[in-house]
Structure formats: structure tokens, C-alpha cells
Amino acid sequence: MTIHFILNGEDVSMNATSADRLVDLLRERFGLNGVHADCRRGACGKCLVLMDGRLAPSCLLPAFKARGREIVTYEGFAQTDEYADIAAGFAEAGVECCGFCDKGKILAAAAVVERSSRPTKEEILAEMAEVPCRCTDPETLVRGVQAAAERREGRRYRRASQ
């Protein structure tokens, strides 16, 4: 079957079978290696993407589920202003990741700040539970996401007032 969807802001289409998982097609057809298929059980958080703004494990998603949706991977998100907010917020709070979970944590942060302009600790940690990694101190992570949310709000306010 041919599937049309928006990938990182561009209209794309691809042929896929019903057995194909989104993660494999993102890596093999589109060369998006920011997603990894470590566990294929949706448990490790290495395959996360944003699907219509929500966090989704691409290793569990049949490719046809992407039809008509907007999929954003880390590579696409890294080109946005929202990424710059999160990167700056993380740097401000001193968030340091192991280099493997950072992409998932950035996308999880994106999903949280998209939903809430002032995310609570509970909201942030609930989303971050999708990226189980022993590397990052949760309190620093909360401060990082809250700093990112503030930056995003500030940027929106400046844009609106211009």
C-alpha cells in the first residue's frame, strides 16, 4: 500500500506492507537514524517520534498508522525554534544526557511544552517515564523542561507583540 503523510514538515509517500513498522521505514527509506529499534517492545524509548504532537513509539507503530498524520523525528524537530528553546532550557538547567536517550527526552519535553505552557513536575516526569534511562537526574530534567517552557512562552510573547 502507498502511504502519504507529513514527515518533518514535508509531504512524503512510501510503499509499505501491513507488517512494516514505522521505525524501520524511517531509518531505511528516509535515513533518519535518530530513531533506534533497540527493544521493539516500546520499552526503551529510543524510537520515539512525535505523531500529531504526541509522543509515540515508532517501533510499535505499523507504518500504515502514519497515513495522513504529521510525524516529527528528532532530526526534523532539531530544525525548529522549539528545539532551540529546549536545548537552551536544558543547557541552562545543566541537563546532561548519556548521548542515547537525549533525543527521546527532547521529544518528550516537546510534547509536554506543547500541551502546557507551565508544565508541572508531575506532568514532566510522567512524560519522561517514556524514556527510561538511568543517566539523568530527574530534578535537573524538570528544571530544564520548565526553563524551556518559559523560553517558548517568552518567544511567543515577543512574536505576538511585534
Place this chain on the structure above:
Amino acid sequence: MAPRGEAAAGPAPGAAGLPARELILGDLSHPGMVHVQTIRSPAACGRLVSVKAPTLPKGYRLILPADIPGENRILSFGAELPVLAAERVSYVGEPVALLAGPDLSTLGDLAESTQVLVEEEEGTFAWKSFASEQVVAKRVAVIGDPELAFSIADKVLEGEYDSGALEHLYSEPQGALASFDYDKMAIWCATQWPYHVRDSVALVLGGAGEDVVVRPTRLGIHLDGKLWYPSLLACHAALAALLCKKPARILLGREEDFRYTPKRARSSVSLRTGLDATGRLTALDFRISLNVGASGPLAEEMLSQACVAATGAYSCPNVRIEGYAVTTNTPPLGAFAGLGAAPSFFALESEAARLASAAGQDPVSWKSRNVLRKGSSLVTGDPLKEEPPYEEIAERLGKASDFGRKWACYELVRKRRSGRADGPLRGIGFAFAYQGAGAFLSGGAPNSYSVEATLDKELRLSLKTSAAACSGTMIDLWRRSASELLGVPLEEVSVAPPDTDLSPNSGPVTLSRGLTVVNKLVERACVAIQKRRFRDPLPISAKAVYRIAKPLRWDGGRIEGSIFETAAWGGAIVEVELDPWTLEPKPLGLWLCADGGRIVAPARARAALRSGAATALSASLREGLEFAADGTIGAEYFRYGILPPGELPPIHVEILEADRRAPAKGLGELPNDTVPAAFMAAVAQTAGANFQSLPVGPEALADWEET
């Protein structure tokens, strides 16, 4: 020929100072590369009769032990294990052959059709009581006259504490990629010990160390789970590359990695303690059993670490230590956030709550009376040269957590309880520990390290050490140290990749050597450059080499040598609430205090301690692996749950200020050495009973309630 590495777009936040593109093994590929699939033993113990693969398509190859051109073994800390089991198998999942070919899914089908025939024998899984042929390492040490001390002790108590197997959940499953780079075999893998990979591959291929170059990929979080196992997989990949004449990659899936790679060794510590009438420790007797699984590649080192840490943070004039590392037919078991000291700290600290109670004292008073002080005898008989700041740690923690008041209240409330209707139970526990760092105790790994520093004509400083395989935090620390000493701007200080052709051997990245030893070497090399700076023309190079002066020796019941280069001192308090109906212990707060010497980046040190505390608490509360009757892990990866960040209590960290001239010390293992015992003591207070092992979950508490 270098592989194609696709780094994701955009720099990772907080990665300043690191190369912009760090390679992740899972992203490395190579034109014409073959994949490698492991064929594993179906039996835990027996004679390997045959390995029969189906007819293989063109381009696919079965690799058997007979195909190994060099030696079929890997050496680690004096132990050895086969690269591919040739005659006998010793655990379910042991590699017996390899299948190599271009398509991973075809390889999977071929592997399923491959028959491994084993004449099965009964496996050995007992390890607390064991046969003499299971013992791979033994330690005995006697200090003073313990038997006399026990005979005159006012009180004698006995206890037994077990620590179970734990999964590291490292950032990336284990793997390796091998490819010929002109006349050398090049290996890419995430390893803590690049030179061990190099020497292992050279041994297996029948070449010299110089014929192999190891280029470590991003390591991420490893918790000491990537010490020697990457060497085994590197040998598999190198064999496939050599025999198929193509680049070869082996990358375990998460489930495969979970089932067959080393977990934390299981340990059991039985101890007998003697107190005098004032509650002072007068005698200690330990029997330590360590289940190191098949082969036990780290057995010697882990047993030494466990034995020297047996007396924990306490001073006692009469001690007997008897330790055994025993092999079983489970997959090899090994290190976890340290090389074996944590279970010993856990045992004595858990017992300390009982000892305090027996002495009629509160835990802080009892501990403060018995802790190590300057001049206290260590297990080697040498006096402790520095004053451990335990009093200040206890004071800071007590103040921050309100320990004294809470502990007394919870004692009173528990004693007056009439039943479940009285509401939740609360408890609070306290533990001390130290993190000895720097030296390997078994002599099985190199105890000499080196760092090369070069200041070039453009006043750029480059540092070379194979320990650069470790974290960005450590690399940043070395850069800062060098920058401060030589007055070179931070951005002009670089650390060369830990490529074995470019960097000298600095031993494995563990035991906080990066901080305690390598940082010292960086400073020494920079001082050497500083002295020649305006005398000699640029470029100036200096090399600093370090050797442990007195390697540890166990001889006739005596221990001689240095048990640590330096030590970081710390303590933890954990407060828990126990739901009387669900019996679910819920942590309410965690307080940690550490003296880590000179702290170069305090915010980073605090964050590292907090994430370490989260890991230790998760292991105490939720984690733990059970083994099935055939020695396999009786769980699946995706069911192995760590404590979600939302369920963690507030974690309060204090770091004692140190002089700028004080040496930097490693802190990373302190949470793992203190938090489990503090958690255990807190749960024990809620229940008014002692428990033998962690995790203490509802099941263990239900058993306690019934009894």
C-alpha cells in the same frame, strides 16, 4: 576503511567540549557489511556434540571453534573463558558458533534452523553452600584475635544479607563492528576497556596487539556492564570479518542482551558481631559467598573488593574475613556500579541498625561511636591517614532530614500501634560508606596508567589517554584542570579520541580512575609542560605515568598493600512509608551527603549523585532478577521495570566543601554503597523486623506479616 556513521542532526544539549559527531555503534554501517548472529547453547551444562546448520545460501557462513586462527579464549583478571565453546558448555546461551551473512532476517531464520546437540549433564546452581571445585577465588584474613574477642563480648549477634542480580540497562545493547583498515583489524565498540578489546582480538586472531586498533564508540551509561563483554563480541565480529573477508557487525537485541550478558553478581554475607557493654564493636566475623556465574571473569577482583569493604565504615580491632567466589551454570555475573564492595557495605550497614538497638542506642549515636577515625586500623593493619568526616556528614544529614526526631517518633508510634486501622507506618534509615578508588586489588588488570600532553606552536593543548572512553563530564574535568594549570583557554584544550593507536593504555574506565588517577596524571603532565614552557621551544610534550606502589597481597591470613589510593566518604538517609493494606513501601525522602575532595563542577557532581541515588533506590525498591531452574533469567526485558521518575521522592544532596588543593575523588559509587542499606533500615523500622535481601516489596512484607 572507515565505516559510515550517521550522527543525528543538531548538537546534543550539554555536549560542549565533546566532538560534534560521536559515533553510536547502532548507526555504524559499512558497504558490503555482513551481520553476525550468535548460535547459543540450549543446555546449562554438558558435552557439546555437534552444531549443524542448514544448507547455507551463498554469502553466508557458519563459524566454529575450529575456524579460530589464534587462541579460543579471552583472559580477564586471571580468569579465562572460551570465545566459542568447543567441547563443553557451561550455561544456557553460551556462544557455540556464529552465523555470518548479509541479511539479518535471513540469519535469524538460519539460526533458528541450526541444531545444537549437547549431551546434557546436571548443572550446578547452588552457591551459598558449594563444592570445592566451584571455588575460583578464596580470601582469608584475620586481624587481632576474633575468637577471644567473641568469647568475652557482652553481646554477640548474627545476621545474613543477600544482594541479588541486577540489570544494568545501559544505553545501548552490546555489540562490535570489525573491518580491515589497510593492514590492521579495526574494531568499533562501546567499551570501558579499549586495550582489553585490542589484546583479546589479537589473541583470538593469532596476531600481535599492534595488529589491532580499537576505536571506542559512544559509551553512554554503563554501570560497569561494559568491562570485558565487549571484548568477547569484538572477537566474534573480528572472526567473521577475517573469515568472510568483509566488514562484520554484531549487535545484540535488547532481549538477547538482557538474557545472556553479565548482570550483577549475586552475593551473600553472613556476619557475626561482638559488642562490649558500651556498644563498641569488638569483633567481626564475615563469610562472603559470591556467585560469579560461569567462568567468573571478574571473580578475583570482585572478591577482593568485597572482602576489604567487609568492615565498612567501622573500626574493629578483631576481624575474621573468609570469602569465596564460586562458579555456577548461569551466564557470567559481574560488576554493577563498582566491582563488588556494595554488597559488603549493605550487609554491615543493615546489621548496624540491629547492633544499635542491641546496644540500646539510636543508630546515629552508635555509628558515630564506631566509625573509622584517623589512625584506625584498616584491614591491611595500616593506620588510616586522614580523618573521615563522618561526624560532619551525620550532622548535616541529621539536620536536613530531621533524623533524630523522626527516628524516635517512628519507634514510639510503631510500639504503640494496635493494627492496620492506625494508618500507615513510617521508618527512617541511615547508612555510611566510603568509596575507595584508584587501584585494582587483584593484580589482574594493569595498575599503571599514563597520560600524554602536548602543547603545540599555536598554544593548543592536546591530551591523550585511553580512559577518554568515559563520560563527557570526565573529559570536561581534565580539560578544565589542564586549562587552569597552563592558562590555556578551555576551547584550546582537546582530548584525543581513545583510539588504541593514538592513546596510551590507561586501564579500564572504572573505580572512578578517571577522577582519582587520570586527572592527577593530567595535572602532572601539565605541570611538567609548565616547567619547560619558557625554556624549550614549542611543541612541548610531557608524559605522566602512574603505578600503584603496593599491590594488594593476601598471604597466610594477612592482607598487605594499598586498599585504595584515596577515598570519598559519604552517608545517606532514606525515609519510607508503608501502606498497611497493600504493604507497598513508598519512599518519602532521600538525603545524601558526600565528601568528594575537590569538586571541579559542583552542579554536575550533585546531578550525578542524584541520578546515582535514583538508580540505587530503584534497585532497592523495584528491581531484581530471578533465575529459572536452568540458570536462565526468568523474566523478559520489557517487564524489568525501573522506578519511574515520577515515583522518586525528593532527593537532597549535600557536598562537603574541600580545599582547592585537595585531590579530586570519585563519588559515583557512593549512592550505590549507602542508599540500599539506608532503605533497608527504614523498612526494617516500619516493620520492627529485619529483612535479608532487597528488593523488599509487598511479597516479602506479606511473608513477614504472616510470620
